[in-house]
Structures are given as structure tokens and as C-alpha cells.
Amino acid sequence: MDEKQLSMRLAKAAAYVPKKARLADIGSDHAYLPCALTLNHQIDFAIAGEVVIGPFQTAKEQVERLKLTNTIDVRLGNGLDVLTLEDKITAITICGMGGSLIASILENGIQKKQLSGKERLILQPNIGEYTLRNWLMNHSYKIIAEELIEEDQKKYEIIIAEKSEQVQTYTDQELKYGVFLKNTPSTIFIDKWQSELEKKQTILASLKKSSTDQSEKIQRVEREMKEIEELIQ
Ligand code: SAM
Numbered sequence: 001m002d003e004k005q006l007s008m009r010l011a012k013a014a015a016y017v018p019k020k021a022r023l024a025d026i027g028s029d030h031a032y033l034p035c036a037l038t039l040n041h042q043i044d045f046a047i048a049g050e051v052v053i054g055p056f057q058t059a060k061e062q063v064e065r066l067k068l069t070n071t072i073d074v075r076l077g078n079g080l081d082v083l084t085l086e087d088k089i090t091a092i093t094i095c096g097m098g099g100s101l102i103a104s105i106l107e108n109g110i111q112k113k114q115l116s117g118k119e120r121l122i123l124q125p126n127i128g129e130y131t132l133r134n135w136l137m138n139h140s141y142k143i144i145a146e147e148l149i150e151e152d153q154k155k156y157e158i159i160i161a162e163k164s165e166q167v168q169t170y171t172d173q174e175l176k177y178g179v180f181l182k183n184t185p186s187t188i189f190i191d192k193w194q195s196e197l198e199k200k201q202t203i204l205a206s207l208k209k210s211s212t213d214q215s216e217k218i219q220r221v222e223r224e225m226k227e228i229e230e231l232i233q
Contacts, residue, residue, distance in 0.1 A: 001032060003036045010095060017093065017120075018090065021037075021120075022089050023045070023089070023092070024083055026094045026105060027094060028049055046073070049076075049079070049080075051078045051079070079104075083114050091122060093122045094123050099131045102123050119163075121141065121162070141162065142164040143170070150188045182231065185232065189232075204222065
């Protein structure tokens with residue numbers, strides 16, 4: 001992967017950045033995403049935000065090497081602290097982190113009034129999708145699209161959301177399996193939940209062997225397994 005050939009994961013996320021966007025890519029260790037979008041004339045301006053000095057230097061050198069410093073500003077800082085409302089950001093990408101870390105970055109952004117509510121959020125959690133969707137719902141973000149992709153034998157969800165004037169309500173199943181993903185189950189989706197089912201089967205077997213009373217946990221795992229079975233049948 002480099003700025004010319006993004007990984008499938010980042011390319012999918014990049015495809016949801018609106019044309020002419022003013023982008024903030026948070027956790028931008030090589031600045032690949034903003035560099036690729038700039039080279040393809042997809043965006044007008046970008047901030048590449050990084051909290052760790054090493055990756056920040058790497059991103060900075062990358063942007064300088066490609067002579068993109070007029071368009072991409074590499075900034076060192078925690079989450080959305082690198083943004084000001086004057087940057088007039090219209091899209092934020094946060095990719096390759098856990099869902100709860102992404103949610104906490106967004107939560108800090110709300111607390112510190114770093115979000116105008118006009119930004120499209122393009123989020124790619126490695127895990128913790130439920131927590132992230134729950135955060136979006138509780139902050140009136142509407143999930144407008146979702147992707148589930150597989151690359152190098154790993155599956156990744158990408159969640160795209162925009163602030164809504166209306167309260168957003170998602171069911172527990174939608175938060176867990178995806179608002180769109182669950183309605184049109186792809187082969188990757190079925191594989192993902194099939195392997196979750198297998199993990200739960202192993203858990204169930206060991207709970208049943210326990211010498212202490214595990215009946216509550218057993219009932220819970222059985223309930224979860226039934227739900228997944230119904231979903232992927
Ligand atoms: N976004 C790139 C991608 O998806 O390929 C890089 C993902 S890398 C696994 C996560 C990056 O996010 C690391 O460089 C890490 O230092 C950075 N990061 C983690 N927490 C952060 C935070 N609170 N603010 C800014 N960057 C953060």
C-alpha cells in the first residue's frame with residue numbers, strides 16, 4: 001500500500017469522501033488517505049492528524065516528499081484537538097482503530113465543540129462496531145451507508161454517518177450486525193457471523209463443562225447463538 005495504491009479498506013473509506021471535501025484524517029500515520037485523495041483531485045484541503053510523534057513525522061515526510069504541503073496540513077495532536085472550526089472541515093475519516101477509541105475521539109470532539117455537525121463521518125473500526133453505532137445513535141448521527149470488506153483474511157466494517165435533526169433509533173440487532181449489512185447479507189457477512197457462531201459454540205461447550213453454576217451465562221450464549229443462526233440462515 002502507498003499513496004497511489006491504497007489498501008482495499010482505505011480505498012472503500014476514501015470512496016465515501018465527497019468530492020471537493022475539506023477532510024480531516026485522524027490517526028493518519030502515513031497520510032496515505034489524504035495523499036491519495038489529493039493526488040486524484042478529489043479533495044480541496046486536508047488535515048492529517050496524528051497523536052504519536054513517530055507516525056506524525058512519517059506523515060509529514062510523506063506529504064513533503066509528494067509536494068502536497070499546499071493542500072495537506074499534518075498536525076500533531078490528540079483526536080479532533082488538531083481541528084478548529086475555521087478549518088471548515090466537511091468530512092472526517094477515522095480508520096484502523098477500535099470502535100470505542102473512535103467513539104471517545106468523537107465524544108471529546110463534541111465536548112470541546114470541535115465538531116460543527118456538518119461533517120460526514122467515515123469510520124472504520126477494527127472491533128467494537130456496536131459501541132460505535134451506539135455512540136452515533138445517541139448523538140443523533142444517521143448511519144447513511146455501511147460496507148463490510150475482507151482483505152488479507154481480515155474483515156472490516158466501514159460506517160458512514162451524518163448528523164441528523166431527528167433522533168435516531170436503531171434496534172439492538174442493527175447496532176450489533178449493522179443497519180444496512182444485516183438486511184442484505186453478503187457472503188462476507190455470513191462468513192463473519194458463522195465464525196462468531198463457532199466461537200460461541202466453543203464458549204458454550206466450556207461453560208457446560210464448568211464445575212460451578214453457569215446457567216445464566218449458558219442461557220445468554222444460547223440466546224445469542226439462536227439470534228445469529230436466524231440471521232444467517
Ligand atoms: N488510519 C490509518 C489506517 O487506517 O491505515 C492508520 C491506522 S493505525 C492502526 C492507527 C493510528 O492512529 C496510529 O498511527 C495511532 O498513533 C493513531 N492514533 C491513535 N489514537 C489517536 C488519537 N487519539 N488521535 C490521533 N491519532 C491517534
